[in-house]
Amino acid sequence: MEVGGxxxxxxxxxxxxxxxxxxxxxxxxxxxxxxxxxxxxKRWLGQDYIFVRAFVPFSASVLLKxxxxxxxxxxxxxILGGMASLNDEIAWFKKEAPKWGVELSTIVPQKVNQDxxxxxxxxxxxxxxxxxxxxxxxVIEAVYQEGFALCLKDDSxxxxxxKEACQRWGNDGFGQYCRSLQNIANRHLGxxxxxxxxxxxxxxxxVLELEVEFWNMSxxxx
Ligand SMILES: Cc1ncc(CN)c(N)n1
Numbered sequence: 001m002e003v004g005g006x007x008x009x010x011x012x013x014x015x016x017x018x019x020x021x022x023x024x025x026x027x028x029x030x031x032x033x034x035x036x037x038x039x040x041x042k043r044w045l046g047q048d049y050i051f052v053r054a055f056v057p058f059s060a061s062v063l064l065k066x067x068x069x070x071x072x073x074x075x076x077x078x079i080l081g082g083m084a085s086l087n088d089e090i091a092w093f094k095k096e097a098p099k100w101g102v103e104l105s106t107i108v109p110q111k112v113n114q115d116x117x118x119x120x121x122x123x124x125x126x127x128x129x130x131x132x133x134x135x136x137x138x139v140i141e142a143v144y145q146e147g148f149a150l151c152l153k154d155d156s157x158x159x160x161x162x163k164e165a166c167q168r169w170g171n172d173g174f175g176q177y178c179r180s181l182q183n184i185a186n187r188h189l190g191x192x193x194x195x196x197x198x199x200x201x202x203x204x205x206x207v208l209e210l211e212v213e214f215w216n217m218s219x220x221x222x
Contacts, residue, residue, distance in 0.1 A: 006186030007197065008138070011204060022211040023146040027219050031166065032150050034157035037219075041162065042100050044218035046107040049093040051214070052086065054117040055140070058124055059083050062137045065130035072187070075134075078180045082141065085174070092168060099161075112217040116210045123203065131188040135200040138181035139207045144169040145178045 012019055027044070030036040059082060066075040097104045109117065123133050148170030151158045158166055168174075189197055216222050 006182075007189035008135075008182055008186050011201060015205065015208065018205065018208045018212070019143075022143045022208050022215070024150065025147065025212060025215040027215045028147040028150060031158055031162055032153070032156045034159055036159065036162070038100075040219045041165075042102050043220065044215075045093065045097060045100060046102050046104060047110060047113050047214070047218060049090075049097070049104050050107055050109045051113055051116060052089050052093065054120055056083070056086055056090075058120040059086060059137070061124040062130075062133045065128075065133055069130035070184075070188075072184075075184050078177070078184060079137075082137075082177060082181070085177075089168065092164075096165070110217050110222070112210070112213045112222055116214060119206060119210060129192070129196050129199070131185070131192045131196050132200045132203050134181070134188060135185045136203040136207050138178065138185045139204050140211075141174075141181060142178045143208070143211050145174050149175065 027036070027040055030040075059079065063076065063079045063083065066079055070076070094104065122128070123136055148166040148168070150156070150170070151162070151166040152170045185200075189200060192200070213222060
């Protein structure tokens with residue numbers, strides 16, 4: 001099924017406010033408007049490096065679930081492609097941090113980041129169904145894609161030194177990857193029993209709340 005009339009689109013309509021709270025967070029809007037306080041960007045950079053490192057084993061667990069539970073072998077290829085770009089992401093953080101005077105080896109994860117990483121760990125349990133895990137995986141990637149894509153629009157005033165960061169998640173290729181993940185999640189949600197669908201919706205909401213808190217934390221507001 002193509003992205004369009006699936007369970008995810010229903011949820012995006014139902015939870016629109018929370019979704020846009022994550023994708024159009026004031027920190028993202030301040031990048032787009034060119035009014036960002038660079039100390040927020042630096043805080044985000046250090047904390048997100050830690051998050052991305054925790055996201056790698058979670059991605060591996062989603063890949064493992066896809067291999068065991070999916071009826072479609074292309075799921076594995078899409079997730080594997082995402083893992084390859086995580087490798088580039090880690091290299092990018094390591095290259096970017098010294099430009100901003102951020103020493104990655106000394107970064108201490110803040111509470112929100114710890115909570116988020118613990119949440120990812122909870123989803124890695126073999127008891128968590130693939131449908132639930134792939135839904136969470138999709139939304140984690142999608143909120144970054146949508147948010148950073150906003151900062152690349154023609155009328156945006158994104159500072160030149162932040163363009164590369166926005167390009168990393170806001171580019172069209174990453175957008176296509178997110179749509180592929182959305183299609184996979186929709187396909188599995190469409191045939192999952194109601195209790196699994198309900199758990200996937202809860203996971204989606206937890207991700208959105210954590211994403212908003214992650215941006216707040218980056219602004220020094222938690
Ligand atoms: C907090 C957060 N959420 C999502 C992404 C995109 N992988 C990220 N790097 N960091």
